[in-house]
Amino acid sequence: MRAVGVTEFGGPDVLHIVDLPDPEAGPGEVRIRVHAAAVNPTDTGLRSGRRPADLPPPYVPGMDVAGVLDQIGPEVTTDLQVGDHVMAIVVPRGSHGGYSERVVVPAESVTRVPAGATDAEAATLPMNGLTTRQALDLLDLKPGQTLAVSGAAGAVGGYATQLGKAAGLRVIADAAEKDLALVSELGADVIVPRGPDFATRVREVVADGADGAIDAALLDDGIALAVRDGGRIATVRGFTGSTERGVTWHPVAVRNYAREHDKLDQLRQQAEAGQVTLRVARTFPADQAAEAHRILEAGGTRGRLILEF
Numbered sequence: 671m672r673a674v675g676v677t678e679f680g681g682p683d684v685l686h687i688v689d690l691p692d693p694e695a696g697p698g699e700v701r702i703r704v705h706a707a708a709v710n711p712t713d714t715g716l717r718s719g720r721r722p723a724d725l726p727p728p729y730v731p732g733m734d735v736a737g738v739l740d741q742i743g744p745e746v747t748t749d750l751q752v753g754d755h756v757m758a759i760v761v762p763r764g765s766h767g768g769y770s771e772r773v774v775v776p777a778e779s780v781t782r783v784p785a786g787a788t789d790a791e792a793a794t795l796p797m798n799g800l801t802t803r804q805a806l807d808l809l810d811l812k813p814g815q816t817l818a819v820s821g822a823a824g825a826v827g828g829y830a831t832q833l834g835k836a837a838g839l840r841v842i843a844d845a846a847e848k849d850l851a852l853v854s855e856l857g858a859d860v861i862v863p864r865g866p867d868f869a870t871r872v873r874e875v876v877a878d879g880a881d882g883a884i885d886a887a888l889l890d891d892g893i894a895l896a897v898r899d900g901g902r903i904a905t906v907r908g909f910t911g912s913t914e915r916g917v918t919w920h921p922v923a924v925r926n927y928a929r930e931h932d933k934l935d936q937l938r939q940q941a942e943a944g945q946v947t948l949r950v951a952r953t954f955p956a957d958q959a960a961e962a963h964r965i966l967e968a969g970g971t972r973g974r975l976i977l978e979f
Contacts, residue, residue: 671689671690671691671692671770671771671772672687672688672689672770672771672956672979673687673688673689673690673728673730673766673769673770673771674686674687674688674730674731674732674769674770674956674957674959674977675688675727675728675729675730675731675766675769676717676727676728676729677727677728677729678727679717679718679719679729680717680718680719681718682717682959682960682961682963682964682967683960684717684960685717685959685960685963686960687956687957688728688730690728690730690766690770692772693765693766693772693773693774694741694743694774695741695742695743695746695774696743696744696774697743697744697745697746698743698745698746698776698777699743699746699774699775699776699777700739700741700742700743700746700748700750700756700774700775700776700777700780701739701740701741701742701743701772701773701774702735702737702738702739702740702756702758702772702773702774702775702780703737703738703739703740703771703772704735704736704737704768704770704771704772704773704979705736705737705738705789705790705978705979706735706736706737706788706789706790706792706793706953706976706977706978706979707732707734707735707768707769707770707793707956707976707977707979708732708733708734708735708768708793708794708797708798708974708975708976708977709959709962709963709966709974709975709976709977710733710734710797710798710825710974711966712731712733712797713731713732713733713767713769713963714731714963714966714967716729716731716762716767717729717731717963725764725765725766729766730762730766730767730768730769730770731762731767731768731769732760732762732767732768732769732770732773732977733759733760733761733762733767733768733796733797733924734757734758734759734760734768734793734794734795734796734797734798734974735757735758735760735768735773735793735796736755736756736757736758736783736789736790736792736793737755737756737789737979738753738754738755738756739751739752739753739754739755739756739780740752740753740772742777743774743777746777747777748777748780750780750782754782755782755783755789755792756780756781756782756783757780757781757782757783757789757792757793757795757796757934757938758773758775758779758780758781758796759775759779759796759797759800759924759927759928759934760773760775760779760797761779761925761928763925769956769959769977770979771979776928776929777931778928778929778930778931779796779928779929779931779934780931780934781931781934781935781938782935782938783938784938784939784941784942784948785942786942787941787948788950790950790953790976790978791948791950792948793974793976794825794948794949794950794973794974794976795937795938795941795946795948796934796937797924798825798826798829798974799829799833799934799937799946800924800927800928800930800933800934800937801826801829801906801922801924801927802826802829802830802833802884803833803927803930803933803936803937804904804922804923804924804926804927805826805830805884805904805920805922806830806833806834806837806884806904808902808904808920808922809881809882809884809902809904809920810902811837811839811881811882811902812838813837813838813839814838814839814840815839815840815881815882816839816840816841816842816876816880816881816882817830817834817839817840817841817842817880817881817882817883817884818841818842818843818868818872818880818882818883818884818893818896818897819831819834819841819842819843819844819858819883819884819886820843820844820864820868820883820884820885820886820887820889820893820896821844821864821885821886821887821888822843822844822845822849822853822856822858822861822886823845823846823849823852823853823864823972824886824887824972825949825973825974826884826886826906827843827884827886827887828852828853828856828947828949829946830884830886831843831853831856831857831858832856832857832945832946832947833940833945833946834884835857835858835859835945836940836945836946840859840860841857841858841859841860842858842859842860842861842862842872842875842876842880843856843858843860843861843862844861844862844863844864844865844868844871844887845858845861845862845863845864846863846864847863849864849972852972855947856947860875862874862875864887866889866892868887868889868892868893868896869889869892869893869894869895869896870895872895872896873895873896876898878898878899879895879896879897879898879899879901880896880897880898880901881897881898881901881902882897882901882902882903882904883896883897883901883902883903883904884903884904885903885904885905885906885909886906888906888907888909890905890909890911891911891912894911894912894914894917897917899915899916899917900915900916900917900918901915901916901917901918902917902918902919902920903917903918903919903920904920904921904922905919905920905921905922906921906922907921908921908923909921949972949973949974950973950974950976951971951972951973951974951975952965952973952975952976953975953976953977953978954975954976954977954978955977955978956977956978956979958977959977962975962977
């Protein structure tokens with residue numbers, strides 16, 4: 671089968687088409703004929719060597735896929751059938767990632783594509799959606815409380831804004847001027863200017879600070895002041911900061927949610943209900959993966975870039 675991978679680490683140009691054996695679904699697993707794979711920042715980390723690899727080369731990135739279920743392994747209990755359009759989160763540890771014509775994943779990592787969505791649209795949801803779901807679960811906020819979201823125009827920040835609203839939270843989100851309309855459409859209650867003074871801007875809205883925050887913009891310690899004394903902050907990429915004022919930090923590790931089927935299926939239902947917007951920035955043939963990585967690393971992409979197989 672065709673896949674997109676690297677045999678040596680480096681910039682986008684090290685990505686190329688590689689030929690791999692077709693994987694077979696084992697006990698508790700299913701195989702997907704991939705039609706669409708999302709391009710995420712975590713993929714650039716694997717490509718460049720910033721993330722450790724635990725297989726011999728080629729290294730194949732990709733954590734979000736959608737396509738057609740084409741094999742169900744033994745010991746799988748599911749109402750899915752071969753031929754169904756499905757989406758899945760892929761954890762490329764001990765196996766290749768989603769930039770492949772076929773992937774094998776645990777059955778719990780798969781659910782149907784949202785009704786009315788294309789495979790490209792569905793591929794934007796599993797990893798980023800579960801990242802956001804885990805962040806909100808860690809914050810454990812109650813309806814009526816306030817959530818601050820940095821990086822609200824991006825994939826995780828956008829889902830955080832929408833899922834926060836769906837949970838009954840008051841959402842304060844940031845936006846650059848060019849993204850004001852987008853973040854407003856995502857449902858933010860209050861929009862503050864994007865930038866390093868995000869926390870100060872949140873305090874201008876809520877004097878004591880928000881009850882919780884999701885730091886999708888990687889402000890790190892710069893977001894601490896955005897939450898009240900005893901507030902909670904969910905971060906990506908493992909960041910933890912100062913615990914002054916009783917603030918607690920909650921790094922998200924989406925691999926821990928990779929088998930949370932019910933949560934993935936809830937995301938599907940929320941997409942069908944219009945509570946979550948599936949945003950595709952642009953699609954590329956698989957052999958143009960290098961260009962997709964260049965565009966992602968240049969910044970400013972709104973929605974996800976998608977590789978099509």
